[in-house]
Every structure is written in structure tokens, then in C-alpha cells.
Amino acid sequence: MVNQSSPVGFLLLGFSEHPGLEKILFVVVLISYLLTLGGNTLIILLSLLDPRLHSPMYFFLRNLAFLDLCFTTSFIPQMLVNLWGPEKTISFLGCSVQLFIFLSLGTTECILLAVMAFDRYVAVCQPLHYATIVHPRLCRQLASVAWVMGLVQSIVQTPPTLRLPFCSHHQIDDFLCEVPSLIRLSCGDTTYNEIQLSVSSVVFVVVPLSLIFVSYGAIAWAVLRINSAVAWRKALRTCSSHLLVVTLFYSSVIAVYLQPKNPYAQERGKLFGLFYAVGTPSLNPLIYTLRNKEVKKALRRLLGKDAENREN
Template sequence: MVNQSSPVVFFLLGFSEHPQLEKVLFFVVLCSYLLTLLGNTLILLLSTLDPRLHSPMYFLSNRSFLDLCFTTTCVPQMLFNLWGPEKAISFLGCFVQLFIFMSLGTTECILLTVMAFDRYVAVCQPLHYATVINPCLCQQLAGIAWAIGLVQSIVQTPPTLKLPFCSHRQVDNFVCEVPSLIQLSCGDITYNEIQMAVASIFIVVVPLSLILVSYGAIARAVLKISSAKGRRKAFGTCSSHLIVVTLFYSSVIAVYLQPKNPYARERCKYRSGCSQPSIGRITRSP
């Protein structure tokens, strides 16, 4: 998997060019992380301790566990980088972070789609909800989501970290992520870009399209409800999920579906020269 030319460490630059922001961001991210841990832990405890919530909150408890793992994969490293001048992460650490980060991110894409289907049945077919969304189907759909995430990470992580990287090994990000690592390569990245484009279609575009179709059907069903109270209740059933979908997919689209940067390779050569070692900017030096 790892060839002899693989770098020993990467340097996660983050906001190194704006050191005055790092301490402020540290406390903002720390508070957000603690709130995330507290909220998701409470959801897991409630759904576990109360038998009445096992089925209705099955997907929500899966997503809460997913969020706990997702944030813990990258936030501690981000806090460490924000607090001090040391930005290094080992090659093994980068591999583990990339593998878990991609697996959980893909799982969340699929799980949000499954939850959209759950909301569709709850609003459009409320009388059949208990029959359609039964415990067996919930377990199968959640298992498929986790399996797809694992397979996607197994397929895409090794080719990314096999790339010949520039000698400065400076990742312009807080985490080891596919787009940032691809931009760091000085070799041929055509295969990796095609792989990422195909994965983006099946993991981002298709699930998002299914979510939009589900909410289109939900919107038509809500408009047919005569009472304002019934419409508010239906909207309340879907509002939290819709907010999460909007925030999550807007971030994913910004990272994975943005136009190709034609200056990435030139920037790589300019900053270090890929044919020979250079010191480069590791922490906060200009």
C-alpha cells in the first residue's frame, strides 16, 4: 500500500497564515465539539434506556453515533493544531484519519437519504409507517449505509496515499482529505480525479437527488393538508432533518464538487519544487 517514496509526515496548515485567528477558533471549535458530544450522547442514552424509543429513533441514534465518531476523527487533531505551532501528522495517522473520515462521511450521505425515506413514509403514508419502517428494515438500511461507507473508503484511500507527494508535504487543510492530498501530488492524478468524480456522483449527487425527490413528494402531501395545525406538525417532522441535509450537503458540494483548480499543480511546484527537498513553510513562517 505504501511505497518507499511515501512521506514520513504531513503538515496540516489550517489557518497558519492567520495565527491571530487560531486561539479564537480553538475555543469556538472546542465549545462546538463539547456540545456535539453532549447532545449526541444524550440522544444515544435516551434511545437506549427507553424501549419505546428503540424503533422511532433507530436512524437518529445511528446518526448520533456516527456524528460522535465523525467529529472525534478530526476535531482533536484540529484543536491540537490550532493551539500550538506543531502542525505535523504522521503518515500512518493521516492514513487512519483519511480512511475513517471518508468511511463515516459516505455513511452519513447514505444515512441521510435513508432518513429522508423515513420522513417520506411518516408524512405521506402515516397509517402504514409502523408496517413499512419495521425493525428489520431499519437494521438492513442502516447496515447498508455503514457497508457502503466502508467499501468506499477501502476503494479510494489507498490510491490517494500511493501518490508521489511534493517534498514540502504541506496539506492546506485541517484534516487529511482526498481533494487536499490530490492537490499535493506531483505525479499524474488523472485516475484519482476520475475516481473522485465517479464517487461524488454515486455518493453525493444520487443520494441528494433522492432526498430532493422525497421532499418534493412530502411538500405535495403537506400542501394537501387542510388544517394549518396539520401542516405545522408535518413540517416539524421534517424540519430538523432538512436543516441537517442543507448544512451537510452544502459543505460536501463546496469541497468535492467544486470546479477543478488549474493552478494546483503550479502552486505545488512553486512552493517547494517537487524534484528536490525544501524546508518550506511548516508552521507560521511566511
């Protein structure tokens, strides 16, 4: 996998053309990372410690929280170093590892959000059979499929990307190593890589998003047939958090991976990429805790038990 055209490493330009903005971004990224660490760790602990959260929905949410922790930790420390000082280099090995993890976990999240949409569909449309359909074994199987597909996607796409003949300046016009930026850095023929990127975008972005649309279309149709305000409110409570997370995640992913080729779109894509990589993992736990009564009750129960233990 060693690429002789990149014997040392790369220079991550990021937002270096706006040095004043970099200091602001350092603070924003640091705060977002701390929120990501704290919020997602809290969700994992609550879903493990509180028996009332031992349900399929929180099993998938725990997977999402763990994924976001790994996802952000794979590149944010490097990004903070680059934003703070003049040194913006990353070794070829570091870039390779970052690319592999970023691809794998990003793909896993696309599939996992589609799986969670299926879970919400069964919860709304088949509530009496929910426990029978979405049983623990199926949950583990679906989560395993998401993680394995992400790993396979990364194994397939990472080596061809790293074998590209990179230009001698080795300057990546981005804040991390990802496929579109490395393709732009190449001075050779990238037709195969662009086709591969397009195919993987359809398979792992468009297809899961289509399945999410189908799930929510079925939910909307089921609620419309009931024609009840109570049913609408219940469906909204059940699906609103996931729907908001899907909207934030996929809108930024589409802006990054399905954008036209021009300088304006590239610069805009960098901002959307920053939101996709840094913003959504920090917002996910806030959305699921602030808009979820069960999680808030579980947190109060946990804090209440801690208070009782201290008193005793």
C-alpha cells in the first residue's frame, strides 16, 4: 500500500487561507469534541446501566454513540493541532489510518441510520408485534451488518485511493484525509477512483437514504389512515429525534460527496464536511437527550441513585 509518490506525508491546508478563522474554529471544534465525548459516553452508560433502556431503539442508539466517539477521535486531535499552530502536516501512515477509519465509520453510520428507521417503522406501524419482530438477535445481526459493510467498503476503497499518483506538492485542500480530497490531489488518471466513489456513494448513501424515505413514507401513510391527532403526536414523539439526526447527517454528506466539480462547490463542501465530521456527532446526543423523555428520566434515576448512595 506504500505510495512512492508520497514518501513523507501530506500538508492539510484546511482553512489556512483564513488564519483568523482557524483560531475561532479551534475553539468551536474543541467544544464540539468535548460535547461529543461527554454526550455520547453518557448515552452509552445510561443505555447499559438503566434496565428500562434495554430495548432495540437504545441498543442501536448505543451503537451510534460508540461510532461517533470513534469517528471523531480518529481525526479531531490531529485537526486541533493543525488549527492551533503553523504545523499542518500528517504522515502518509497517519493519513492512511485516518482515511480507513473515516470511510469505515462513515459508511457504518449511513447503514445504521437506515436500520434505526426500520426500527421506528415497526414501532409505529406494528406496535403489538414490535418485540417479536425486532428481537435482540435481529438487532445484533443488523448492527453487525452495518459494521461489517463499513469495514468492507473501507477495505475496497482505501487501497486504490492511496495508490494514486499524487502531485509533488502533497497539499490536500481539506482538514482531513478523505477520498474526494485525495482524488483532487492526484496528477494522474482518476477515472477508476471517481467511478468507484460514485458507485459507493449510490450504494452507501442513496440506497440507505431511500430506505429511510420508504420507512417514513410507510409511517406517514399508516398515521394518515388513522386520522387521529393523538396518533400523529405519538408518531412524532417516536420518530422526531431520529428524523432530525437523519436530516442533519445526510444533508451534509450529500453536500460533500455528491457536489458538482467547481471551486465554489469545493469550498462550500469543505464547510459542510466540517459540519458532517464535527457538528453532527456532537449534536446527536443533545437531540436524543433533550427530545427524549425516557433518556431524561433515566438520567434523573441515575443521579438519584448516586445521591442516595452518597447519603448512605
